[in-house]
Amino acid sequence: MRLTISVPQAVMSRGARGYVSPELWDQGETAGFINYNFNGSRRRKKGLETEQYYVGLRNGLNVGAWRLRNESSLVGGSDRPWRYRSNRTFAQRDITTLKSQLTLGETFTDSQVFDSVRFRGAALASDDGMLSDSERAYAPVIRGIAETNATVEVRQNGFLLYSGSVSPGPFEIADIYPSGSNGDLSVSVIEADGRVRTFTQAYASLPIMVPAGSLRYSLAGGQVDNNDDQQASPAFASAALIYGLSERITGFAGVQLAEDYQAANIGTGINTGLGAVSMDLTRSVSKVDQRARSGQSLRVRYANTLDVTDTTLAVAGYRYSTEQYRTLNQHVSDSGALGQLRASGLARDRLELSITQIVPGQSASLSLTASEQRYWNLSGKTRQLYLSYNAAWYSLNYSLSIERNEDFGRSGDASTDNRVALSVTLPLGSSPGSSRLSFNAVRDSRGEYNAQAGLNGQVPGDRDTFYSVQAGRDSSSGSFGAGKVSTSTAFGRFEAGYSQGQDYDAFSLSAAGSLVAHAGGVNLGQTLGETFALVQVPDVGGARLKSFSNVETAGNGYAVLPYAQAYRTNWVSLDTRQLGADVDLENAITQIVPRRGAIPVVRFKANVGRRVQFELVRVDGSKVPLGASVEDEQGRALAVVDPGSQALVLSEQDAGSLWVRWSDQRCQATFSLPPRDPSRAYERIRVVCR
The missing domain is CATH 2.60.40.2070 (PapC, C-terminal domain)
Structure with a gap:
């Protein structure tokens, strides 16, 4: 005698997909780094030679749980003195219990509810990266009933997103991660006897929407810093809250307070079944020179994908502001050293649209991006329009695009710039590194043009080095030719180029990479991401990593792994084929779970002899x-x-x-x-x- 118990999937306890326990999060080692990006050029035109140099730096120091960061630049040349400028410096650390980041120094407020503000002070904000995959982004909950031990499959735009087994009875699937923010989901329930039932789950989302029961928040306080000595730097405080009220509705609100300024916002985002729509209203009160102004700003956004016509409305947005409405940045500008309201560019309303249409029966798509801005105090409008058609015919790829920009001066005089561009590429082989022929042509409304043909690809026998050569003609300088070669190594990416026209020639160099100082020495590496790691193979130089191009250990046994995903399991493995017979590894694959911005050390045990x-x-x-x-x-x-x-x-x-x-x-x-x-x-x- 046997008793079989079947429990419906909907009432079973389920772990969150992608969840990694905070106990495994690695805050890394004490280390410092410099991420650099160098560009230099020398130009000669009609006997006059000029040189220009730029070095962009992103520097960091990790000590314990704290991460100190600095972003700066160094600019110089033959016609200007060298100048160093620090853009911002801040310290940051995890607050694990709150699943948040604490930031001290020069930083920016969150931009989801209010416009972002640069300031000096402190900020505490939730970090989505610390959440499980099912908690990070808004996704629909799919419910149904299975008659037998069935398989449930979920597809979006023909792509399989999920496949799992459920027991007889009600089921509930909450960890679906759509491939895009919009597009209805097709759900198939495949019963044990082969019967298939299919239904459609409407889905559309906007970035501000979060799962039911999820909370996002941001708190900030300090002094506004617009990096302008002519503007005031008032103290301010800001708070924003986003909460998933239900499976379809997200609510959000916020307040901003500063000297002689207050603003409050409230809004909601809804998955309507006919697309995702959000609406919010902001009211501001601003006082400058003893004159108070209060106003409102209404914002509406909509997004959807029409599966029947293969049309993606990525975003449609409209914002209307009354004449007396001010953002915090506008209030600070009005309160500047001039002591009067600045009358340029006071926004009235703005319309934005972004649409992509797949052309049926063809490997082609049509994209449209457009915007229009009107002002209270200026008679003109600014308009931007970009229309492109992209298609492929066998291996030939081509695109035709039209760009139109309308602007106006302070007197209201309108200026229009129209451009038409054609681009064609043809690969000369089927391998990824095959050379490609290309042709590009641009013509504007003034009759000026530029047309060039080129050849680019991989240098034979070297999968890390690429070349490109072009020849063409433009209306301003006549015929020209150019060439460039670039290579990627364990120490960074390097590029050199040369171009020559009828009355000029130019030579350029660029380099991008990093330098990391740590307890085991100093290592050069590729450009670093926000979170990266060190790999140690003691006493073994030249050990290469799988899945990372040109990452290998130096003479001190360390390599720089240029990027890693924070709060997620990252598998790191060595390419044992490159080690030789004199090295034995106790483990060739291991894993790390770094915190955001951490520099963990991935250690492999090796015997050398x-x-x-x-x-x-x-x-x-x-x-x-x-x-x-x-x-x-x-x-x-x-x-x-x-x-x-x-x-x-x-x-x-x-x-x-x-x-x-x-x-x-x-x-x-x-x-x-x-x-x-x-x-x-x-x-x-x-x-x-x-």
Whole structure:
């Protein structure tokens, strides 16, 4: 007799997908780094030579849980003195219990509710990266009923997003991660007997929407810093809150307070089934020169994908502001050293639109991006329009685009700039590094044009080096030619280029990479992400990592892993084919879970020596028994004797002794290796075991 109990999936406890326990989060080691980006050029035109140089720096120092960061630049040249400028400096650390980041120094407020403000002070804001995958982004909850032990499949735009088994009865799937922010989901319930039921789950989302029950917040306070000596720097405080009220509705609100300024915002985002829409209202009160102004700003955003027509409305936005409405940045500008309201560019309303249409039956798409801005105090409008058609015919790719920009001066005089561009590329082979022919042409409304043909691709025999050459003509300088070569190494990316026209020539150099100082020494590396790691293979130089191009250990046994995903499991593995016979790894793959901005060390245990095949014979000339254990002088197991009385050993010494043990017996064999022969993968030596 057997009792079978089936529990519906909807009432079963489920772990969150992608969740990693905070106990595993690694805050990393004490280390400092410099991320650099250098660009230099020398130009000659009509006998006049000029030089320009730029160095962008992102510097950092990690000590314990704190991360100090600085962003700065160095600019100079033949026509200007060298100038160093620090853009911002701040310290940051995790607040694990709140799943948040604490930031002190020069930073920016969150921009989801209010316009972002640069300031000096402190900020505390939730960090989505600390959440599980199902808590990070808004996603629909799919519910249904299975009649048998069934399989549920979820697709979006034809792509399979989820496949899982459910028990008979109600089921609920909450950890679906759509491939885009919009596009209805097709749900198939495949019963055990093969029957298939399909239904559609409407889905659309906007960035401000969060899952039901999820809370996002940001708090900030300090002094507004617009990096302008002519503007005031008032003290301010800001708070914003976003909460998932239900599976379809997200609510949000915020307040901003400063000297003679207050603003409050309230809004909601809804998945309507016909698309995602959000609406919010902000009211501001601003006082300048004893004159108070209060106003409102209404913002509406909409996004949707129409599966029937393959149309993606990425975002449609409209914002209307009354004449007396002010953002905090506008209030600070009005309160500047001039002591009067600044009358330029007081926004009235703004319309934005972004649409992509797939052309049926063709490998083509049509994209439109447009915006229009009107002002209270200026008679003109600013308009931007960009329309592009992208298509492929066999291996030939081409695009045609139209750009139109309308602007106006302070007097209201309108100026219009129209451009038409054509681009064509044709690969000359099927491999990823194959050379490509290209043609690009641009013409504007003034009749000026630029047309060029080129060839670019991978340098034969070097998968990390690329070249490009162009020749063409433009209306301002006549015929020209240009060439460029770039290469990626373990120490960064480097590029050199040269171009020449009828009355000019130019030479350029660029380099991007990093320098990391740590307890194990100093290493050069590629451009670093926000979170990166060090890889240590003791005493082994030239060890390469899988899945990371050109990342290998230097002479000190360290390599710089340029990027890692914070709060998620990152697998790191070595390419053992590159290590050679004289290196033994105890582990070739391991994992790390770094905190945001951390510099953890990924440690691999390696033994380095010489590979030797010992032929072991006893004093009477007999063989050592099969399976006997071979150990070093410290008792560490090195190998097992094979049927031929041989043992392949990695010896860390050129001379010494081995112990061979079997049953209740043992013997000792002393050895002295000949000078190293680079042409041999391993040595062979006969020793007597006494």
